[in-house]
Amino acid sequence: MKIVQAKDIREAVAAMCIAANRELPADVRAAFEAAHAAEEAPAAKEIFRQLLENADLARDTGLPLCQDCGLAVFFVEVGEDVRVEGSTLREAINDGMIAGYKDGFLRKSSCDPFTRKNTGDNSPSIIHFDIVPGDALKITMMAKGGGSENMSRVTMLSPAQGWKGIKDFVVNRVAEAGPNPCPPTIVGVGIGGNFELAAVNSKKALMRELDDKHPDPEIAKLEDELLAAINALGIGPMGLGGKTTSLGVKILVAPCHLASLPLAVNIQCHSARHKEVIF
Amino acid sequence: MAEHHLTTPITDADVEKLKTGDVVFITGHIYTARDAAHKRLVETLDAGKSLPFDLKGALIYYVGPSPAPPGRPIGSAGPTTSYRMDTYAPRLHSLGLKGTIGKGKRSDEVKAALATHKAVYLGATGGAGALLSQRITDAKVIAYEDLGPEAIRELTVKDFPLLVINDCHGGELYVKPNLG
Ligand code: SF4
Numbered sequence: 001m002k003i004v005q006a007k008d009i010r011e012a013v014a015a016m017c018i019a020a021n022r023e024l025p026a027d028v029r030a031a032f033e034a035a036h037a038a039e040e041a042p043a044a045k046e047i048f049r050q051l052l053e054n055a056d057l058a059r060d061t062g063l064p065l066c067q068d069c070g071l072a073v074f075f076v077e078v079g080e081d082v083r084v085e086g087s088t089l090r091e092a093i094n095d096g097m098i099a100g101y102k103d104g105f106l107r108k109s110s111c112d113p114f115t116r117k118n119t120g121d122n123s124p125s126i127i128h129f130d131i132v133p134g135d136a137l138k139i140t141m142m143a144k145g146g147g148s149e150n151m152s153r154v155t156m157l158s159p160a161q162g163w164k165g166i167k168d169f170v171v172n173r174v175a176e177a178g179p180n181p182c183p184p185t186i187v188g189v190g191i192g193g194n195f196e197l198a199a200v201n202s203k204k205a206l207m208r209e210l211d212d213k214h215p216d217p218e219i220a221k222l223e224d225e226l227l228a229a230i231n232a233l234g235i236g237p238m239g240l241g242g243k244t245t246s247l248g249v250k251i252l253v254a255p256c257h258l259a260s261l262p263l264a265v266n267i268q269c270h271s272a273r274h275k276e277v278i279f
Numbered sequence: 280m281a282e283h284h285l286t287t288p289i290t291d292a293d294v295e296k297l298k299t300g301d302v303v304f305i306t307g308h309i310y311t312a313r314d315a316a317h318k319r320l321v322e323t324l325d326a327g328k329s330l331p332f333d334l335k336g337a338l339i340y341y342v343g344p345s346p347a348p349p350g351r352p353i354g355s356a357g358p359t360t361s362y363r364m365d366t367y368a369p370r371l372h373s374l375g376l377k378g379t380i381g382k383g384k385r386s387d388e389v390k391a392a393l394a395t396h397k398a399v400y401l402g403a404t405g406g407a408g409a410l411l412s413q414r415i416t417d418a419k420v421i422a423y424e425d426l427g428p429e430a431i432r433e434l435t436v437k438d439f440p441l442l443v444i445n446d447c448h449g450g451e452l453y454v455k456p457n458l459g
Contacts, residue, residue, distance in 0.1 A: 175456035180383035182405035
């Protein structure tokens with residue numbers, strides 16, 4: 001049995017929230033650099049130049065990459081042989097998030113859905129727990145902006161629609177979203193499961209590194225096919241036209257009911273902020 | 280594509296010069312407002328009261344900045360997605376608002392209002408909030424402080440870099456997706 005102190009979790013989560021908002025992940029930066037070189041249209045090139053400069057500034061000044069510091073979303077894998085001491089795990093994570101958003105001068109974007117009154121401290125965090133074998137505690141944090149989240153969708157396709165139906169839906173979703181979710185985007189796709197699992201999987205898929213090839217070569221091929229179809233749309237960075245509408249497509253598949261083909265598309269903006277800590 | 284340097288307040292003649300794709304640098308004062316502030320602005324108009332700032336010649340920036348760290352006038356301050364303000368924009372344009380600043384597509388009603396009332400929709404680079412904040416030299420809350428990041432602020436900007444997305448002549452900068 002491993003004992004983890006709630007205080008240590010709080011501190012790690014606070015630090016993770018601040019770092020996620022200030023440091024553009026290395027894979028995303030590398031993708032910006034490649035796209036900056038590949039784009040021919042001056043407007044598209046200029047956007048990548050600005051995004052690279054923005055990332056440098058955020059790193060050097062401590063300002064967040066984007067003013068929308070997002071809702072704080074966590075995927076937590078709790079080993080069966082882990083016990084948290086000092087508070088509940090949920091409290092430790094949420095308190096750490098609150099401290100990080102306060103101390104890091106991050107924007108608090110959580111509000112009541114009816115009155116629209118800001119909760120004031122970005123709580124509650126959205127936390128997905130998974131119980132796994134072993135004695136490790138893995139906490140992954142994503143700062144998820146509203147602009148790209150608003151362009152995301154879940155649909156229940158009919159099994160007969162198959163891959164063509166999936167592809168059409170994903171590509172049309174990105175086309176319709178156009179400039180709204182701050183392209184270049186990363187597109188998370190949850191296929192199968194049920195209504196809610198497809199949605200969760202579409203977000204979980206976004207935690208993979210951009211250069212991470214799907215372990216199933218068939219799915220890896222579908223990811224490439226979708227990315228090519230999306231980039232053929234020509235929307236380009238910020239919708240100004242260009243080769244780079246998305247930097248990557250990440251698929252997560254789960255078995256589903258005989259009657260359904262659930263599909264979720266979670267669009268992530270270029271400010272693809274996430275961090276991970278393991279106890 | 281031309282480059283323009285404009286100082287607020289913005290005039291009809293300024294707006295008429297602007298064409299889709301032009302680069303515009305704004306110097307002067309602009310006002311921040313997003314979802315909740317717009318709702319209040321319109322409720323204020325409905326109640327027959329006057330607004331917290333003069334709409335004539337004004338520019339509204341759709342932004343909810345992050346908190347200002349010590350020693351800075353403002354935190355990160357990039358645009359939010361504009362379509363959520365589409366229901367409010369035509370009315371504000373009819374009262375003299377000369378432009379809005381945001382990111383993403385506008386409705387046909389907003390585009391028509393730009394032509395009717397000689398106004399412009401300007402795009403700032405989404406997700407470049409740290410970079411854009413460098414062109415903001417001062418920020419003060421002038422209304423609805425309780426809305427936190429959504430409060431209305433008067434920003435003082437110097438050469439704030441923007442692109443003309445929709446001009447008053449019917450131009451549109453965003454590319455239509457090529458669906459084959
Ligand atoms: S979509 Fe992403 S990059 Fe764009 S404003 Fe929202 S959080 Fe920032």
